[in-house]
Amino acid sequence: MIPDLLEPLPRSQREAVDSAGYRIMRWMAAREVLQTRVTKGRVAGPLGDFLAHWLSLAPAPRGGSDLWLSFNYAQDQGGLKLSGGSATLAHSPLEQGLLHLPALRSFWSQELRQQHFVALRSLVPQAWLMDPAQVPPGAVIQGLNTVSWERTLQLWGRQWEIKDPQGQILTNRSLAQDSILTSRPVSGVVLKAWYGRNDDEQVVLSSIEAAP
Known part of the structure; x- marks a missing residue:
């Protein structure tokens, strides 16, 4: 088998x-x-x-x-x-x-x-712990190449999901406290x-x- x-x-x-x-x-x-x-x-x-x-x-x-x-x-x-x-x-x-x-x-x-x-x-x-601290000027979020989480959230509905620490998908599209950005499961x-x-x-x- x-x-x-x-x-x-x-x-x-x-x-x-x-x-x-x-x-x-x-x-x-x-x-x-x-x-x-x-x-x-x-x-x-x-x-x-x-x-x-x-x-x-x-x-x-x-x-x-x-x-x-x-x-x-x-x-x-x-x-x-x-x-x-x-x-x-x-x-x-x-x-x-x-x-x-x-x-x-x-x-x-x-x-x-x-x-x-x-x-x-x-x-x-891949998953990213969404730290509320600002990304330093001139830097990007590693693996995403975006300058802020707000910019990253514009990718919502494509290849990303946002979850809470327990793994539940968040339906609110705003930046929630202690949220985690994850890649969507492959099919x-x-x-x-x-x-x-x-x-x-x-x-x-x-x-x-x-x-x-």
């Missing part, structure tokens, strides 16, 4: 599905390290204040022994993307925003190791994969099916 469903995907995408469970577990462990550092005040200055605020809004972590993940695959829309799962990190736009936050790039690279960080950034949909093949541990306690892909 596993080879048949993954066969149409490029090799890099098949490997991404195969390794996703392990990488999500690494991400969960690194996220706990980030929480501890912020809680103990080890991240100073504006970044520490920013993280303390957003981490206080994060949904309760959820994992469990039975890890499953869902993926959307559309070759013409960015390829394979994580779309959900049993772990909170897999479906929380706030956690996705933290993973893609430029100020945390060195932290994630160190805690996850560069190879896994790059792979996760490719797999996890394509949906796969649901389960992961377990082998005899060496490694996280491995155990089964996969096409979701309805």
Whole structure:
């Protein structure tokens, strides 16, 4: 079953599905390290204040022994993307925003190791924590190339959605407090994969099916 469903995907995408469970577990462990550092005040200055605020809004972590993940695959829309799962990190736009936050790039690279960080950034949909602070003159919001959130909101209805920290889509088109800009899910093949541990306690892909 596993080879048949993954066969149409490029090799890099098949490997991404195969390794996703392990990488999500690494991400969960690194996220706990980030929480501890912020809680103990080890991240100073504006970044520490920013993280303390957003981490206080994060949904309760959820994992469990039975890890499953869902993926959307559309070759013409960015390829394979994580779309959900049993772990909170897999479906929380706030956690996705933290993973893609430029100020945390060195932290994630160190805690996850560069190879896994790059792979996760490719797999996890982009999200932006909409900081009310003004973008400095001459700068743009990384990944969007816009000079303000107000300008970004003009993209509403195209490839973006705005959600609250719990992942609910906001219908008000004005800039809401503590809102998160996310890319719209790709439309394509949906796969649901389960992961377990082998005899060496490694996280491995155990089964996969096409979701309805």
